[in-house]
Amino acid sequence: MTSSDQLIYVNNHKLALAIIPTMDINEDDDIPMLVASEENELEIEEEPPDLVCAESSARVPVTILTGYLGAGKTTLLNYILTQQHNKRIAVILNEFGEGSSMEKSLNVGQGGDLFEEWLELRNGCLCCSVKDNGVKAIENLMKKRGKFDYILLETTGLADPGPIASLFWMDKQLESEIYLDGIITVLDSKYGEKNISEKKPDGIINEAVRQVALADLLILNKIDLVDEHQLRTVTQLVRTINGSAAMVQTQRCKVDLDRILDLHAYDCFDIEAYEQTLRSRFIDDLPHLDQRVRTVTVEVEGSMTQEGLDSLVETLLWERSLITSSGENIKVYRMKGILSIIGECRRVMLQAVQELYETEPVHIWPEHVPRSCKLVLIGENINETDIRSFLSNLVSAVPNVP
Ligand SMILES: Nc1nc2c(ncn2[C@@H]2O[C@H](COP(=O)(O)OP(=O)(O)OP(=O)(O)O)[C@@H](O)[C@H]2O)c(=O)[nH]1
Numbered sequence: 084m085t086s087s088d089q090l091i092y093v094n095n096h097k098l099a100l101a102i103i104p105t106m107d108i109n110e111d112d113d114i115p116m117l118v119a120s121e122e123n124e125l126e127i128e129e130e131p132p133d134l135v136c137a138e139s140s141a142r143v144p145v146t147i148l149t150g151y152l153g154a155g156k157t158t159l160l161n162y163i164l165t166q167q168h169n170k171r172i173a174v175i176l177n178e179f180g181e182g183s184s185m186e187k188s189l190n191v192g193q194g195g196d197l198f199e200e201w202l203e204l205r206n207g208c209l210c211c212s213v214k215d216n217g218v219k220a221i222e223n224l225m226k227k228r229g230k231f232d233y234i235l236l237e238t239t240g241l242a243d244p245g246p247i248a249s250l251f252w253m254d255k256q257l258e259s260e261i262y263l264d265g266i267i268t269v270l271d272s273k274y275g276e277k278n279i280s281e282k283k284p285d286g287i288i289n290e291a292v293r294q295v296a297l298a299d300l301l302i303l304n305k306i307d308l309v310d311e312h313q314l315r316t317v318t319q320l321v322r323t324i325n326g327s328a329a330m331v332q333t334q335r336c337k338v339d340l341d342r343i344l345d346l347h348a349y350d351c352f353d354i355e356a357y358e359q360t361l362r363s364r365f366i367d368d369l370p371h372l373d374q375r376v377r378t379v380t381v382e383v384e385g386s387m388t389q390e391g392l393d394s395l396v397e398t399l400l401w402e403r404s405l406i407t408s409s410g411e412n413i414k415v416y417r418m419k420g421i422l423s424i425i426g427e428c429r430r431v432m433l434q435a436v437q438e439l440y441e442t443e444p445v446h447i448w449p450e451h452v453p454r455s456c457k458l459v460l461i462g463e464n465i466n467e468t469d470i471r472s473f474l475s476n477l478v479s480a481v482p483n484v485p
């Protein structure tokens with residue numbers, strides 16, 4: 084173990100970094116190449132119509148592992164690292180206090196020939212963009228040590244994953260070498276209900292709820308400790324908050340790696356999952372649950388102007404000025420959408436977390452699919468009626484012509 088003075092500091096959080104060396108990759112292995120021959124033209128493979136994705140790139144994915152205290156984050160991390168994945172994985176542990184991250188990284192190393200690299204980042208200037216610092220530190224490390232294939236970041240149990248996600252949210256223009264792949268939230272099936280239901284003073288939304296709300300994949304762990312009824316209850320609770328994340332039930336976080344890695348949650352829009360969310364019904368009579376945070380899916384037929392899109396982003400993400408009919412302020416944590424914009428023949432994908440967003444024209448609208456604007460929103464005080472009327476105002480104001 085190298086000395087503890089080499090750490091990355093971001094936002095006063097200490098980020099410890101460990102790199103797992105390449106496993107089972109034979110560097111000399113030839114990578115087969117596809118060659119087009121005259122009589123056998125390469126067919127361009129069509130993307131499955133249900134998954135609309137931005138152009139993929141060679142950047143390195145970052146997955147954020149979050150979950151309440153003791154839910155099983157480290158268990159999941161260790162499980163991933165011991166599986167066959169043929170990836171060179173860097174692990175970042177996000178810790179508050181001194182000392183504990185050292186322990187944790189030792190933990191991660193058990194059973195594997197882990198080597199560790201610690202990196203120091205000058206902590207003096209928090210006024211300049213801390214985001215740049217954290218990402219730069221990782222990029223510098225990749226320069227020094229060779230590129231890794233994947234980055235896993237375990238947050239503390241009390242972390243709000245929102246700001247951490249925005250830390251790793253990289254604008255295409257920044258040409259960063261890394262990108263946010265998704266947020267995985269591990270839940271304790273036995274204590275999840277208690278954690279989610281805990282009330283915080285001043286009406287603040289508690290961390291367990293935020294972690295569930297921001298998840299792209301929810302892992303209901305420790306199912307060995309609950310009976311069917313308890314499992315159903317906690318599943319319902321979680322679904323009421325986040326209706327759009329994928330969900331798996333596990334014991335000791337054992338789950339197929341394909342379900343965890345390369346989720347592309349921030350550069351793809353899964354239309355089938357969207358339809359499923361539309362069909363799922365939220366349960367309204369869960370009296371002990373703070374039901375302010377929930378998921379809403381809306382679709383309005385027609386197109387909007389670019390100005391309409393700007394105004395959507397401004398109102399929902401920056402000014403947070405949309406007020407519900409019962410006088411509450413809508414706060415969006417996460418938003419994604421597929422929009423039809425006038426003058427754009429492609430579907431425009433919208434992705435947002437906190438106040439950050441990105442739009443990108445993706446695939447041509449299929450001829451048989453009517454133009455529409457679909458949105459998924461997760462956040463506080465969101466309800467379908469108010470969101471639908473807000474979106475309808477933006478869409479119906481203009482004729483439905485491309
Ligand atoms: N019974 C049972 N115990 C589990 C399961 N998964 C993890 N544990 C245990 O739960 C405890 C906490 O697991 P960790 O992986 O350390 O949880 P964590 O989320 O990383 O915890 P913190 O980092 O302290 O917030 C450990 O003792 C694990 O062995 C499970 O599926 N069933």
Ligand SMILES: [Zn+2]
Pocket residue numbers: 155156157158237
């Ligand atoms: Zn842990």
